[in-house]
Amino acid sequence: MDRLVIIMEITNYAVTVVITAYNLEKYINSCFNGLVSQDMQDFDVLFVNDASTDKTMEMVSRWKERFKSRLHILDLDNNTGMPALARNAALDSGLIDGEYVLFIDGDDLIENNMLSKLYNTALQGEKADVCICAFDRIDKATGKRISTDMKGFPSEYFITGNDDMLAFINTSPWNKLWKYDVIKELRYPSFKVGEEVSFNFRGYMAANKIRFVDDVLIHYMVHRDSVISNTEEKTIWDFAEDLKQLEREVSEKYKNVVQLIIFIHIGLSMATRACENDKVDFDDYLRRISLYFDEFIWFKGNKLLSFMNLSRRGLKGICIWLAFLMYKCRLVGKVIRVGYKLSKRMRF
The missing domain is CATH 3.90.550.10 (Spore Coat Polysaccharide Biosynthesis Protein SpsA; Chain A)
Structure with missing residues (x-):
């Protein structure tokens, strides 16, 4: 009682x-x-x-x-x-x-x-x-x-x-x-x-x-000495698979924004972390990213990844669009290394 x-x-x-x-x-x-x-x-x-x-x-x-x-x-x-x-x-x-x-x-x-x-x-x-x-x-x-x-x-x-x-x-x-x-x-x-x-x-x-x-x-x-350089490759790909599953689950009206999120986080944020981790084979990582993006047919027709849309977000949006363009031109190694320097300031 x-x-x-x-x-x-x-x-x-x-x-x-x-x-x-x-x-x-x-x-x-x-x-x-x-x-x-x-x-x-x-x-x-x-x-x-x-x-x-x-x-x-x-x-x-x-x-x-x-x-x-x-x-x-x-x-x-x-x-x-x-x-x-x-x-x-x-x-x-x-x-x-x-x-x-x-x-x-x-x-x-x-x-x-x-x-x-x-x-x-x-x-x-x-x-x-x-x-x-x-x-x-x-x-x-x-x-x-x-x-x-x-x-x-x-x-x-x-x-x-x-x-x-x-x-x-x-x-x-x-x-x-x-x-x-x-x-x-x-x-x-x-x-x-x-x-x-x-x-x-x-x-x-x-x-x-x-x-x-x-x-x-x-x-x-x-903790500035641990967040970037110690990110394990396995957890990055666990994250990538989770976002892929999210994109499959959402209704059609959300797919474009989920794909933009995938590019920002897997193509930029996680890639810069992999670039800084000496334990990650970065060339192999980039190959896997290309295969991963192939599954989305490189976000073909996604209006949210267009210059017209992203430029409205100012410098950050333009940098995302340029990174996407560089990916498609297979200049990915350079853009990731530049992206790492930018991410310190812009925090993708």
Whole structure:
């Protein structure tokens, strides 16, 4: 009977913040300090400890005294080896109570108005299915800003699949406040790089409206020495196969934008990572990319990959079109090496 009373007293919060962490004893207090300082406190926290071996759990246990029933701890017995599976554990847990859900990493730093700004913007008029804010990337070693992203988007966007907007929204999970009902049946694929791309796209297909906040509300901490150069070739091709499956699944109206996403991520982003990894035979990788694109007949007739369309995206769009042209002219090696230098600034 007591257990029944406790269940009946659970509050449905406006937002559930899901934090995933592995060995983040140096940063986890800063993350929780950011939550304590929020000017909106109508949220609960689901903390997923991915089998940390340092003092992360000890520190989070102290925060339990501060948050009390608003802090749920999911302590995994074995390390999942990838953030995607830790987020899936949260989605499988039944502990997400909020109308909206936000996924962040335990070393991210958030502004004290992040939750209120995203939530209140989502609720303006007819509720949005997802609300996305601008963010910056911070070099963890130096504390210097590397880049600022997701500024200059329209305040509201209705998802149609007829344009390229979904290809130019950054794919990161930590700047997106999702309506939980939209994504509660989705799960991240089990690989380490690009896993959020198909998750987000499937979420967009189940959604109707996106709202954007032009303010930088979260600061993403980057390990600059590991993200690019240590990407394994297997995980790249796992990602490529997942996107191929996505393209097969979607209705005809979404195929052009999925193909644009495939070219940006597999033809540019992942190729630059392969270029920088000494363990990857880059010539063989380029051969496999050509065979992979052959399966899409090189995106023939895709209006979203035309110069007329991409030039509307400014320098970034023109660079994508030039890269596509260079691919078709079999000058792929040069374009990838140039693309790597550009990607440091433009973050494809």
